[in-house]
Amino acid sequence: xxxxxxxxxxxxxxxxxxxxxxxxxxxxxGDLLSWVMGRASADDAWITIMSNQNIVAVASLADTAxxxxxxxxxxxxxxxxxxxxxxxxxxxxxxxxxxxxxxxxKLL
Amino acid sequence: xxxxxxxxFIVDGEDFTSAGQxxxxxxxxxRQLGLPSEIIRRVSIAMYEGEINMVIHAGGGxxxxxxxxxxVEILLKDNGPGIKDVEQAMQEGFSTATDSIRSLGxxxxxxxxxxxxxxxxxxxxxxxxxxxxxxxxxxxx
Numbered sequence: 001x002x003x004x005x006x007x008x009x010x011x012x013x014x015x016x017x018x019x020x021x022x023x024x025x026x027x028x029x030g031d032l033l034s035w036v037m038g039r040a041s042a043d044d045a046w047i048t049i050m051s052n053q054n055i056v057a058v059a060s061l062a063d064t065a066x067x068x069x070x071x072x073x074x075x076x077x078x079x080x081x082x083x084x085x086x087x088x089x090x091x092x093x094x095x096x097x098x099x100x101x102x103x104x105x106k107l108l
Numbered sequence: 109x110x111x112x113x114x115x116x117f118i119v120d121g122e123d124f125t126s127a128g129q130x131x132x133x134x135x136x137x138x139r140q141l142g143l144p145s146e147i148i149r150r151v152s153i154a155m156y157e158g159e160i161n162m163v164i165h166a167g168g169g170x171x172x173x174x175x176x177x178x179x180v181e182i183l184l185k186d187n188g189p190g191i192k193d194v195e196q197a198m199q200e201g202f203s204t205a206t207d208s209i210r211s212l213g214x215x216x217x218x219x220x221x222x223x224x225x226x227x228x229x230x231x232x233x234x235x236x237x238x239x240x241x242x243x244x245x246x247x248x249x
Contacts, residue, residue, distance in 0.1 A: 034160075034218035037153045038225060042145065050213045057128035061135060061152040063145065086132065 001107060003066045003089045006045070011103050012068065015075060015090040016083035024065045027104050029097060033058045040064055047093075047100050049073050059088045068093055070100045113141070113175040119159050119186075121168025124212070130171050131156035141175060143248065150226040150246050151180045157219040158184040158242055164209055165189065166240065179228070182244045190236040198224065 004020030006012050014020075028040035029047045033054060040046055042063040048055060051073050059067045066089035069075060075090065083090045093100045115137055117130035135152040155171065162169040166188020174181040191197050198220050205215025224230050229245040 031213055032216040032218070033213040034157060034216045034222055037157065038218050038222045042149055052212050053125045054128065054212060054214075057132060057156065061128070061131055061149070061156045063149045063152075 003045075003091070006066075006107065007091060009103075009107065011095060011100070012091045012093055015069070015092050016080040017089055017091075018084050018087045019089055022065045022089060024108060027101060027108070028064070029101060037062050045104060047097055047104075049097065051075050051079070053079050053082060055079070056083045056086055056088050056090075059083075059090075060086050065089065066091055068100060068104075070095060070097045115173040115175075117171040117173075119162050119168045119171055121163055121166065124163055124209075127160055127163045128156050131159055134173050137173075138175070138180070143175075143180070147180065147246055147248060151182065154223045154226045154244050154246070155182050155184075157222045158182065158244070160214060161219050162186045162188070164205055164214065169239075178249070179245045179247045182227075182242075182246075184242040184244075185239065187239040190238055190240055191232065191234040192236060194232050194234060 001024055003022045007014040024045045025043035026041055028044040030036045031048050031050045040062050043065045045066050045068055046064040047068045047070050049071050068091045070093045072094040131152050138148045166186035169186030172183040196202055200221045201217040203215045203217035209215040227244040228247045231243045234240040
């Protein structure tokens, strides 16, 4: 499923979608950024509650398909602007991390 | 490519939130050179971890990336405090980062282990009170 298709489902809202045709091939969950870079795979949807600017660089370098900010965590507009300029997709979910993962597990 | 291509960056030690700019630029440059995406991913992550370490611990430094036919080489240099015990620093989970760094999601003690994990060669030359030089290579084939 592509990131854009995921945004069409009711549980996910796009915050930045510069590369919507990106295919999601797996899921990784984590907030420790080095842990994510060490363990996430390219093309994963990355679920986190981390909301600082560094998540954009991490997603870009680890080549994840998108960031999903769960638990209804809000992002500053400068972060979504940065994501747009770096080609990084960011979605938001108001569900818990666990529920977000369960939904993804059914969709993928 | 007969000649090695070189990219030079100054890593700003004051600017933690925008740390990673050099790595993101390198990723872009390597893409333009048409390198395989897995090689680019490994180089980018290893370099980003190094960049973050220089910002957290050493007040910045320099990064040089050389692209040859056989490998991508990353040279990181700083004039920071040096690493007291390299073997200990290489262990997953060991960190001397402050709580404020940890609250940003760094300082998990995975930086140096990730640099080793994603590269084919890594060498650390560190002198206490003088600084740290790190050489990493990712083979292209």
